[in-house]
Amino acid sequence: MAVLVLADHDLGRLSPATPRVVHAVAELGPIDVLVLGEGIDEVAAEAAAIAGVRRVRVAQDAGLLGQSAEALAPILADLAEGYTHIVGSAGAVGRDVFPHLAARLDLMPVTDVVAILGPNRFQRPIYAGNAIETVVSNQDKHVLTIRASAFRAAARGNEAAIEPVPHGDVAAVAKFVAAHRTEGDVPDLATAQIVVGGGVSVGSAEGFKLVEQLAAWLGAAVGATRAAVDAGYAPNDWQVGQTGKIIAPDLYIAIGISGALQHLAGIQGAKKIVAINTDAEAPLVKLADVALIGDLFTVVPALIGELDRLGVRR
Amino acid sequence: MKKILVTVKRVVDHNVRIRVRPDGSGVETSGVRMSMNPFCKHAVEAAVALVEAGKAEEVVVVSIGPKASNDVILTALAMGGTRGILIETEAALETLAIAKLLAAVVAEEQPDLVLLGKQAVDDDSNHVGQMLAALTGFAQATFASQIGVEEGALEVTREVDYGRVTVSVPLPAIVTADLRLNTPRNAALPMVMKARSKPLAVRPAADFGISLAPRLTIETVSPPSEREGGRIVASVPELAAAIAQDIAGMEAL
Ligand SMILES: Cc1cc2nc3c(=O)[nH]c(=O)nc-3n(C[C@H](O)[C@H](O)[C@H](O)COP(=O)(O)OP(=O)(O)OC[C@H]3O[C@@H](n4cnc5c(N)ncnc54)[C@H](O)[C@@H]3O)c2cc1C
Ligand SMILES: Nc1ncnc2c1ncn2[C@@H]1O[C@H](COP(=O)(O)O)[C@@H](O)[C@H]1O
Numbered sequence: 054m055a056v057l058v059l060a061d062h063d064l065g066r067l068s069p070a071t072p073r074v075v076h077a078v079a080e081l082g083p084i085d086v087l088v089l090g091e092g093i094d095e096v097a098a099e100a101a102a103i104a105g106v107r108r109v110r111v112a113q114d115a116g117l118l119g120q121s122a123e124a125l126a127p128i129l130a131d132l133a134e135g136y137t138h139i140v141g142s143a144g145a146v147g148r149d150v151f152p153h154l155a156a157r158l159d160l161m162p163v164t165d166v167v168a169i170l171g172p173n174r175f176q177r178p179i180y181a182g183n184a185i186e187t188v189v190s191n192q193d194k195h196v197l198t199i200r201a202s203a204f205r206a207a208a209r210g211n212e213a214a215i216e217p218v219p220h221g222d223v224a225a226v227a228k229f230v231a232a233h234r235t236e237g238d239v240p241d242l243a244t245a246q247i248v249v250g251g252g253v254s255v256g257s258a259e260g261f262k263l264v265e266q267l268a269a270w271l272g273a274a275v276g277a278t279r280a281a282v283d284a285g286y287a288p289n290d291w292q293v294g295q296t297g298k299i300i301a302p303d304l305y306i307a308i309g310i311s312g313a314l315q316h317l318a319g320i321q322g323a324k325k326i327v328a329i330n331t332d333a334e335a336p337l338v339k340l341a342d343v344a345l346i347g348d349l350f351t352v353v354p355a356l357i358g359e360l361d362r363l364g365v366r367r
Numbered sequence: 368m369k370k371i372l373v374t375v376k377r378v379v380d381h382n383v384r385i386r387v388r389p390d391g392s393g394v395e396t397s398g399v400r401m402s403m404n405p406f407c408k409h410a411v412e413a414a415v416a417l418v419e420a421g422k423a424e425e426v427v428v429v430s431i432g433p434k435a436s437n438d439v440i441l442t443a444l445a446m447g448g449t450r451g452i453l454i455e456t457e458a459a460l461e462t463l464a465i466a467k468l469l470a471a472v473v474a475e476e477q478p479d480l481v482l483l484g485k486q487a488v489d490d491d492s493n494h495v496g497q498m499l500a501a502l503t504g505f506a507q508a509t510f511a512s513q514i515g516v517e518e519g520a521l522e523v524t525r526e527v528d529y530g531r532v533t534v535s536v537p538l539p540a541i542v543t544a545d546l547r548l549n550t551p552r553n554a555a556l557p558m559v560m561k562a563r564s565k566p567l568a569v570r571p572a573a574d575f576g577i578s579l580a581p582r583l584t585i586e587t588v589s590p591p592s593e594r595e596g597g598r599i600v601a602s603v604p605e606l607a608a609a610i611a612q613d614i615a616g617m618e619a620l
Contacts, residue, residue: 063529119534122497122507145527148493149509152462156498161463161582164492178591179490180379184387184394187586226506227534230522235530243528246617271614283547289512290530295491296546298528303617304610314384321591325613327606333599342597343609352603359607365614 054082054172055107057132059125059141059150060100065092067099069244070142070201075103077204078197081138081172083107087218089117089125097215104208109215116223120146122153123226129154132218133194137172143198143299144243155196162196163188167203181295181318202243202301202322235288239265242274242291247367248302248323250276250293253284254309254331254349261286263353264308270357272367276300278316294319309349312337329353368423368516368538371414372478374469375407375428375443377436378489391587394489403439406484408446408551409544413514414482415447416549422516423480425449429472431465431572433457444562445554451565456572456579462490464579466498471575473503478539480521485510485543496543506536512547 056078061068075084086100088111101109110132116124129150133139139154141147143165155162168176173190175197242248249271251264261281268275277287279294293300295315301322308329310316317336320326328341329352338344345352360366379385379394380402386395403411417423428448430436433455440451454468473481481503486493500507512531513524524533526545536542554562572579600606 119532121534122500122509126501145510149497149507152492152494152497153501153507155494156463156466156501159463161461162494163583164494174586179588180385180394181488181491182591183385185589185591187589189584189586190582191584192582227508227536230533230535232529233524233531233533247614271610279546288530289526289547290528295488296486304613306610315381321594326594326597327610327613329606338599339596340594343606344597344599345601345603345606346599347603352606355603356607356610359603360610363607363611365607365611367614 054137055135056081056084056138056140057136058084058086059129059147060086060088060096061142061144061146062088062090062093062096065095067096068142068144069206069241070144071100072103072206073201073204073244074140074142074199075105076207077169077199078138078140079105079207080169085110087129087132089128090120091115091118101213101215102209102211104211106211106213108213110218111215112218112220114220114223116225119225119227119229121225121227122150124223125150126154126157128218128220130157133158138195138197140197140199143200147198151196151198158194158196160192160194160196162198163190164198166197166199181314182321183314200299202299235290239268240272240274242276242293242298242300245274245300245302247271247273247304248276248300249273249306249308250278250310251281251287251308252278252310253280253286255281255286258286263349267306267353267357270360270366278310307337307341308353310337311335312340368417368479370425370427370476370478371417371423371480371482372427372429372473372476373410373414373443373448373482375411375430375439376404376484376487377401377430377432377439378404378487381405381488387588387590391589393588401435403442404484404487406486406544406546409546409548410482410484411443411446411448412549412551413544417516418447427452427476427478429454429469431456431460431468437567440567441562442554444565445559446552449565451567453567453569454572455569458579460579461581461583462492462494463498463582464577466495466502467577468572468575469495469499470502471577473499480538481505481541483541483543485545496541500541503541506540508534508536508540509543510545511542512545514542514548
């Protein structure tokens with residue numbers, strides 16, 4: 054048994070999801086990490102430093118830059134023979150590539166895995182996390198995506214060998230036109246230790262700045278509801294929930310968020326939840342560990358002032 | 368572009384608070400309100416809007432499921448679909464089997480574009496579009512929040528982890544719809560009446576000669592662990608103190 058993990062990376066850096074994926078599959082067998090892209094020497098080096106990695110395999114090609122399914126899947130498929138498990142994170146690239154790969158290999162994938170109970174026994178949430186399915190895969194090979202937020206990161210300090218993998222012509226079918234990146238150096242939402250989230254009740258993009266200010270004060274990532282994103286107050290990659298990112302921070306501070314089922318789907322893994330809301334009956338207030346009933350426009354600035362007084366700043 | 372194929376799945380309505388059966392055999396679906404998967408609504412809206420804009424001629428609506436899935440096909444026809452195909456089966460098929468059946472329909476219908484939802488909100492799989500692309504060799508563009516038609520190609524804006532990316536994909540293509548793609552229409556009553564007279568072919572899934580046997584065994588379905596509600600604090604200083612205490616107790620990463 055051996056495991057092939059596809060590294061997640063962006064702008065030449067390894068994503069924080071990958072050490073978590075490696076940790077998640079540590080019991081399944083020796084782990085090789087595959088890095089596909091161009092200008093990814095640093096990604097490969099970072100991958101080689103993850104504890105538990107046997108070797109890092111690298112293919113560089115301009116056709117891999119967009120990380121499209123058509124470009125990545127053939128390389129993964131060619132390597133599949135040597136592995137019992139082919140694994141990625143359940144981020145946007147993994148969700149795009151792994152079902153495509155699975156169909157190509159005539160395998161039924163198991164995606165959004167939140168617990169690995171054995172070599173072919175996995176748990177995954179369904180119905181926006183309102184039920185957990187335990188599945189047994191009766192196949193001889195398994196294509197998996199892992200929810201990084203459900204696992205801790207593997208330690209660092211390894212020096213695995215880095216080897217090139219031969220590959221044929223890379224055919225990226227989709228031509229890149231433009232990237233629309235959310236600028237700013239807020240921490241990665243899916244793996245952040247603290248997340249501050251805002252809802253549509255902030256009223257404007259200007260109002261959402263209050264949420265961002267508290268996040269910046271706490272060194273936290275910023276989350277948003279679909280309603281806030283749809284209204285144009287926050288970028289789409291901040292959306293948390295069934296359709297957005299899944300988070301599992303130590304602390305989630307939800308500001309003016311009602312707690313719709315689809316939003317709750319994204320925050321079930323949070324250790325502590327704090328809610329600020331004018332409505333004591335809001336579902337999120339009901340399940341928060343600590344809630345304050347009040348108007349966010351006065352509470353949030355006062356909260357920053359009070360944290361300042363207490364000397365709490367990260 | 369001539370023909371668009373759009374897929375619609377009948378699922379438990381997204382507003383229903385689901386109940387896990389006490390024996391662990393699954394989620395209770397009998398006596399529960401069912402409706403079209405929300406993401407499929409966006410796919411249908413996109414397809415119909417392309418026809419209205421003169422960019423395509425025909426929208427063929429496909430659903431795979433029990434007889435009752437007729438109702439979601441009718442909804443799509445009322446929204447403006449041209450004709451429907453129900454691939455009938457009582458079995459709860461895995462996404463790979465669904466994709467194989469859809470690939471057979473694609474081979475018959477030869478559409479220029481297949482529009483699907485990005486995920487079905489029952490199993491939250493997010494598989495079928497990508498699988499269908501692998502099986503048909505059509506270009507793949509998932510999680511679309513914008514679609515523009517060009518000569519022989521589509522310009523698709525996709526929602527990704529860092530924001531959005533715009534790509535150009537050649538036709539024939541497979542596109543999966545995200546929620547920000549459009550605002551689906553509610554069909555007016557005359558359209559609902561008219562939908563009943565549109566062609567709707569019903570074909571048993573078994574007739575396709577495709578192995579639909581499951582690859583996975585669902586051992587059990589269980590409810591998630593319940594969160595206990597906490598306390599309500601009365602003032603900002605109390606709230607700040609609670610947050611300060613939490614942060615002090617956090618493990619350094
Ligand atoms: C298929 C599907 C998928 C979806 N996926 C997602 C998803 O991934 N993520 C997601 O978030 N949503 C998702 N949604 C949408 C979801 O159902 C809700 O509509 C959304 O989460 C509501 O966002 P909200 O809490 O900002 O707004 P609302 O529900 O309108 O709540 C606003 C809250 O703010 C409070 N409030 C108002 N004024 C103030 C004030 N001055 N100070 C403090 N509090 C105030 C109100 O009491 C209320 O609780 C999805 C929906 C569908 C159908
Ligand atoms: N039984 C089905 N019938 C028709 N379309 C389906 C079916 N299952 C999935 N799809 C389509 O594939 C999309 C993604 O579904 P899934 O991969 O199951 O999350 C859905 O939004 C539908 O458009």
